[in-house]
């Protein structure tokens with residue numbers, strides 16, 4: 001029944017596309033939402049008066065098929081589906097995400113992405129140019145980022161050479177500014193929830209832009225934390241209090257930022273999993289965080305720096321970034337700095353507090369398994385969600 005209503009509304013939207021009219025995107029999404037009985041709890045409903053003025057272009061599917069030469073130039077693939085390069089009739093280059101039928105992420109993330117990103121504008125956030133809904137096809141059009149995502153450089157031994165410290169530092173500052181905007185400076189308070197190297201896009205000058213807002217959470221006014229049973233994100237970047245107890249706050253993003261910061265300085269992915277049911281507890285300690293903290297305590301943090309950067313004369317700056325990264329991944333959210341203090345730390349050489357121990361995820365089997373039922377972790381770095389929880 002709900003499906004029929006949603007289909008009917010989409011048919012209506014498509015009719016408007018054929019008539020080549022621009023319709024308020026958020027409004028159309030709200031219509032679809034109401035047809036699906038308020039399933040979309042991720043995005044808050046406040047600020048609808050402001051939303052009414054927001055419009056984002058709908059693109060015709062055939063224009064997109066032509067622009068991508070029938071989806072022939074694939075840029076990459078993620079949890080949402082494949083990403084293709086295209087050129088619009090205006091000559092503008094675009095990246096087009098095509099929702100895969102097999103995608104674990106789906107309509108919900110599609111709508112969330114459009115709702116969140118179309119309401120934001122910042123030079124460190126990727127720009128959504130429009131979307132397309134055509135039968136079962138759902139597509140998102142973004143500005144094309146010539147250097148693709150940070151992971152394609154950072155974790156590729158050859159391409160990582162192109163990322164000297166100057167570029168890496170510029171990337172760190174840009175991510176920090178983008179996150180600060182989400183947490184504090186935009187008119188909405190937003191937690192990204194899936195910050196990771198593959199969600200940082202780089203333009204031709206290596207300016208970073210945060211992407212992938214399908215999982216983002218908007219706090220209603222006067223709220224800055226929430227409890228959720230819908231755990232989404234990527235293993236290795238998720239803060240422990242969020243992964244295990246669903247406690248969501250801006251400090252969850254700060255944790256992910258810390259992991260990313262350490263990855264950028266080290267040139268290494270923060271992967272490691274130790275899921276040991278035989279020991280009747282869930283222990284998956286992010287070994288690289290523990291190792292970084294141990295070396296820092298032994299005054300050996302220089303050993304953590306990517307060997308490709310050793311010749312640089314900015315070693316002190318890199319060690320400061322390691323220190324900041326460790327402050328961000330501290331176990332208790334209250335001990336982690338806010339993005340605005342991180343930006344201050346980046347632009348000054350004030351003394352930093354000593355980091356306490358990073359999060360060791362060590363839970364009893366009861367609480368751990370209950371929460372694992374709600375959470376879906378990704379070991380290979382691809383975003384996972386559990387949209388049926390609650």
Ligand SMILES: Nc1ncnc2c1ncn2[C@@H]1O[C@H](COP(=O)(O)OP(=O)(O)OP(=O)(O)O)[C@@H](O)[C@H]1O
Nearest residue numbers: 076077078079080083095144145148149198382383
């Ligand atoms: N706007 C863009 N410009 C250029 N390349 C892009 C753009 N958006 C995505 N890509 C490329 O496509 C790849 C897949 O992106 P996508 O955001 O779908 O998935 P992901 O972030 O890698 O994984 P996940 O879906 O798990 O977050 C990226 O890693 C990137 O290399």
